[in-house]
Amino acid sequence: MPELQHGLIYGAFFSYVVAVFLYVCHFRRRLTWLWRSAFVMVLLGFGLQTLCLALRWIIAGYLPITNLFNTQFFFSWCLAATYLYVELRYRIHGAGLFVMFCCLLLFASVLTRDPAIPPLIPALDTPLFTLHVTTSFAGYAFFAMAFSMGVLYLAQRWVGSSLLPELKLLRKINEEAVFLGFCLFTLCLIFGGIWAYVAWGYYFSWNIKGVWSSLVWLFYGGMCHAKFVRRWQGTGYAILSIAGFALVLFTYIGIGVLLSSNHPLT
Amino acid sequence: MSANLSWFQRLWSLLCSLKLAIVLASCATLMAVGGSLLMPANPRVFAPLDEKILKDWLVDIALQSPALTWWVPVAAVLVLLLGLNTLCCVIDWLLHLRSRWRKSGEYLIHFGFFLIVCAFLWGNLAGYRAGGQPIFVGQRVELPPYGLVLKLEEVKPLAGPGGRIMELANTLALYRDDSLLKQVEARVNHPLTWRGLVVIPTDAGQVMMGGRLRTYSLMTVNYDPGANLALVGAVAMGCGVLVALFSFYRKRSSGDHPDIE
Structure with missing residues (x-):
């Protein structure tokens, strides 16, 4: 079974590497077969990764999202799923490349870690934990997509390249990614709050990760309103998407690396 | 009378204002971003935040270190004002329900947020926490x-x-x-x-x-006397998210896109 898991993990990684390479080629040459092949490779990689995730779920008896290997593996799966969602809905081809690049970076760091599945400790043995973590990473993946669209919007505005999608479409996808990310992150905080209440007796914890997660929610809540204000539409919204993702990155990685927190997932 | 009415209307529009919500959310975020960075370096001051209700922490600990802790009550007041702003938005929405019923999901999220803010305030004023009781x-x-x-x-x-x-x-x-x-x-x-x-x-x-x-x-x-109210707020928010997602895809499929204000 470990050999099969390794095969699936490396197969998915190789597919994503080829997909990113083909998308980069597509940016330069604009050949239809290039983006089609790239898309097929993303689909293949996502299929293999999904199979691996399902296999590990069956072996463990719970969705394995409890240590760094597992959370990074799951986050990269969410990023690939988000990319596929946007690609299937809007056919933007290489425009979501940043998300695939993030997926690839995460995947590359996963390969250096031990894939062994740890036993589930009683504190994490609750569906609330699973729902909290899955909605959190799904939300983060959409915020990454919003960041990608924000950067492309600014690039298109300043450079005006025919290689990039129209500003109107980039703005639309950016707003959609922020909205979906906010919805998922709201569910994440709800499940996390209920779990904290049954585990520690309070639904809001003042540990720094808890505070920053609330700030991320507040920030993207503000962004969901800002899209209705003329001054913040377009360029302003793109800048906010970039700033928001900086908050997300600090909450997910920065706090664990730079500061100390008693959050169970830090 | 009409002057009073127009003054009231102006105040009401300010309280329901979308821009006020953005300003309050931004100020609360910036305040807490700066303040929270002090937390890991001062565990003696901030670690008891989870061991006591906020009222007790403010009286027992925050008053001893005002330079480190002033941002907590300020951020709390800003979030309370944001809660008030969302309540006014919900009331205004209810008054115009006929023309705005498609936004039910979004306003359920607002209402849920308001309930959670109220529950948090109630629990942190009238509750208690006692850890490690043998x-x-x-x-x-x-x-x-x-x-x-x-x-x-x-x-x-x-x-x-x-x-x-x-x-x-x-x-x-x-x-x-x-x-x-x-x-x-x-x-x-x-x-x-x-x-x-x-x-x-x-x-x-x-x-x-x-x-x-x-x-x-x-x-x-x-x-925490507000715990059940917080749960009602969370359920309202969760339902609001599901309704908002449903109506979002309905609106997008009919070509609807956010209006410019």
Whole structure:
């Protein structure tokens, strides 16, 4: 079974590497077969990764999202799923490349870690934990997509390249990614709050990760309103998407690396 | 009268204003971003935030270190004002429900947020938190505020796969005037809860007393009168998210896109 898991993990990684390479080629040459092949490779990689995730779920008896290997593996799966969602809905081809690049970076760091599945400790043995973590990473993946669209919007505005999608479409996808990310992150905080209440007796914890997660929610809540204000539409919204993702990155990685927190997932 | 009305209308539009929501959310975010960075370097000041309700923390600890803690009440006031702003938005939406019913999901999220802010305020003004309370098997302990009595009836180990002890199950009983209100086997993620009261066993041990080995459990006993209101708010928010997602795809499929204000 470990050999099969390794095969699936490396197969998915190789597919994503080829997909990113083909998308980069597509940016330069604009050949239809290039983006089609790239898309097929993303689909293949996502299929293999999904199979691996399902296999590990069956072996463990719970969705394995409890240590760094597992959370990074799951986050990269969410990023690939988000990319596929946007690609299937809007056919933007290489425009979501940043998300695939993030997926690839995460995947590359996963390969250096031990894939062994740890036993589930009683504190994490609750569906609330699973729902909290899955909605959190799904939300983060959409915020990454919003960041990608924000950067492309600014690039298109300043450079005006025919290689990039129209500003109107980039703005639309950016707003959609922020909205979906906010919805998922709201569910994440709800499940996390209920779990904290049954585990520690309070639904809001003042540990720094808890505070920053609330700030991320507040920030993207503000962004969901800002899209209705003329001054913040377009360029302003793109800048906010970039700033928001900086908050997300600090909450997910920065706090664990730079500061100390008693959050169970830090 | 008409001047009064127009003054009231102006105030009402300000309170319902979308821009006010953005300003308050931005100010609260910036305030907490800066302030929270002080937290890891000052655990003596900030670690008790989870051990006490906010009112007690402000009185007992924050007042001793105002330079480090002033941002907490300021951010709390900004969030309270944001809660008030969302309530006004919800009332305004209800007044124009006929033309704005398609936004039901978004306003349910607003309403849920307002309820959670109220619940947080209530719990942090009128609740209490007591961690690490030792209770021996068979002992009865009085708990405020309902004249309740908590009794630890039994502590037994629960074995995981392979026979290794994974956790302890505490049989807890809650009485009022000698009549049993609730009895549960409390363990990790399965506390005893009753009307805002939550009892969580955190650890257990044995000690020699009077020549006999006695088992005790350390209990966290928290009382939050706003907990059920917060749950209602969370349910409203969750339902709001689902309705908002549904209406979002409906609107997008019909080519609708955010208007410019």
